[in-house]
Amino acid sequence: MTGHEFLHSPGPTHIPDRVLRAMHRQPLDLVDGRLKAIAKSCFDDLRDVFRTSGKVFIYAANGHGGWEAALANICVPGDVVLVPEIGHFSASWADHARALGLETEVIAGDWRQAVDPQRITERLREDRAGRIKAVLAVQVDTGTAVASDIAAIRAAIDAAGHPALLVADTIASLAAMPFEMDGWGVDVAIAASQKALMCPPGLAIVAANERALAACAALPRRHRYWDWAPRVGDEYYTLFCGTMPEHLMFGLREALDMIKEEGLAAICRRHARLAGAVHAAVEVWSEAGALSFNATVPSQRAVSVTAIRTAEDIDAARIRTHARESLGVSVAGGLGALSGKAFRIGHLGDLNEPMVLGCLAALEVAFIELGVPHGRNAVRAAVEHLAKARAE
Numbered sequence: 001m002t003g004h005e006f007l008h009s010p011g012p013t014h015i016p017d018r019v020l021r022a023m024h025r026q027p028l029d030l031v032d033g034r035l036k037a038i039a040k041s042c043f044d045d046l047r048d049v050f051r052t053s054g055k056v057f058i059y060a061a062n063g064h065g066g067w068e069a070a071l072a073n074i075c076v077p078g079d080v081v082l083v084p085e086i087g088h089f090s091a092s093w094a095d096h097a098r099a100l101g102l103e104t105e106v107i108a109g110d111w112r113q114a115v116d117p118q119r120i121t122e123r124l125r126e127d128r129a130g131r132i133k134a135v136l137a138v139q140v141d142t143g144t145a146v147a148s149d150i151a152a153i154r155a156a157i158d159a160a161g162h163p164a165l166l167v168a169d170t171i172a173s174l175a176a177m178p179f180e181m182d183g184w185g186v187d188v189a190i191a192a193s194q195k196a197l198m199c200p201p202g203l204a205i206v207a208a209n210e211r212a213l214a215a216c217a218a219l220p221r222r223h224r225y226w227d228w229a230p231r232v233g234d235e236y237y238t239l240f241c242g243t244m245p246e247h248l249m250f251g252l253r254e255a256l257d258m259i260k261e262e263g264l265a266a267i268c269r270r271h272a273r274l275a276g277a278v279h280a281a282v283e284v285w286s287e288a289g290a291l292s293f294n295a296t297v298p299s300q301r302a303v304s305v306t307a308i309r310t311a312e313d314i315d316a317a318r319i320r321t322h323a324r325e326s327l328g329v330s331v332a333g334g335l336g337a338l339s340g341k342a343f344r345i346g347h348l349g350d351l352n353e354p355m356v357l358g359c360l361a362a363l364e365v366a367f368i369e370l371g372v373p374h375g376r377n378a379v380r381a382a383v384e385h386l387a388k389a390r391a392e
């Protein structure tokens with residue numbers, strides 16, 4: 001295929017050339033001061049991205065590794081965790097917790113809107129013995145494109161006067177939408193390199209505050225690789241529990257430079273603007289009745305991904321395959337209960353207006369070629385949204 005391929009999956013995302021170039025080098029000796037300086041500055045800058053003065057831990061792992069690292073440091077088998085369900089990833093995280101031997105309670109959701117925080121308060125109030133150790137909340141569920149209000153979940157825990165730790169999955173939201181780890185009282189936050197952090201997959205990043213570190217210290221037994229306790233100081237072999245994933249760190253250093261240059265506030269504004277363009281287009285496509293938003297509450301629609309449901313007689317997987325194979329635009333498919341019933345446009349990370357417009361226009365070509373009914377002036381609506389938002 002000629003020209004650029006457009007990767008509009010919600011992770012892995014498009015990697016900036018700068019990040020790719022930063023990784024194109026020989027490894028450094030493990031005790032080389034330059035390597036230590038790169039790693040140290042990444043730990044420091046990540047604290048700024050999480051907006052925390054807590055500790056940051058980096059693992060050679062994917063997002064699932066991040067989930068496991070968080071749970072392995074605050075819970076032991078038999079502990080109870082509470083998961084407000086907003087989609088495939090909150091459900092998978094609950095499964096993961098179960099597999100680790102945790103008693104996992106899910107506050108069931110319909111995958112189309114966030115769980116009402118009041119339900120969290122009610123469940124915690126019933127837990128008079130204080131058995132629930134942690135609430136596991138996903139900020140943006142990439143499967144459903146529903147965003148939850150993490151600050152409201154903290155308020156819900158506090159309203160119950162319950163000591164549960166708040167653990168937030170920010171894998172699809174960190175550096176795309178506001179996140180205030182300390183300001184919102186989040187005890188543990190989890191991110192992964194391949195989303196809005198603009199790096200290849202392979203790094204799980206976990207931040208923990210004093211409460212979480214104290215919970216870790218009190219555990220009777222810890223898992224060697226995930227354990228936070230030895231991952232301190234400036235002995236870098238120990239900090240990474242072995243060899244540092246050097247090239248991913250070279251890439252991360254460059255990506256963090258880019259994040260600093262643009263600034264977190266501007267990054268959040270860009271994501272909101274680009275998401276607004278996608279939402280404006282989907283609104284128009286929906287007019288013909290065959291396509292619709294999965295997230296029913298507009299204020300809960302994620303800035304990083306949009307999940308679009310297709311009518312019964314339309315195979316969402318066909319749209320995805322056609323767009324990728326014949327137009328060079330990769331969007332994601334539906335996950336779990338939405339498998340075959342939805343496709344998802346990722347709009348996070350290293351992205352600008354023409355990339356989003358290109359994706360929307362190419363999808364429209366696919367709709368026409370596949371006979372998918374859709375409202376006609378969607379790309380125009382996206383263009384108008386962008387022009388207006390850029391002028392504000």
Ligand SMILES: Cc1ncc(COP(=O)(O)O)c(C=O)c1O
Nearest residue numbers: 062063064089140141142171172
């Ligand atoms: C919100 C969220 N949590 C967790 C994960 C799991 O991450 P990974 O696939 O890197 O293990 C993903 C992956 O897309 C995700 O979007």
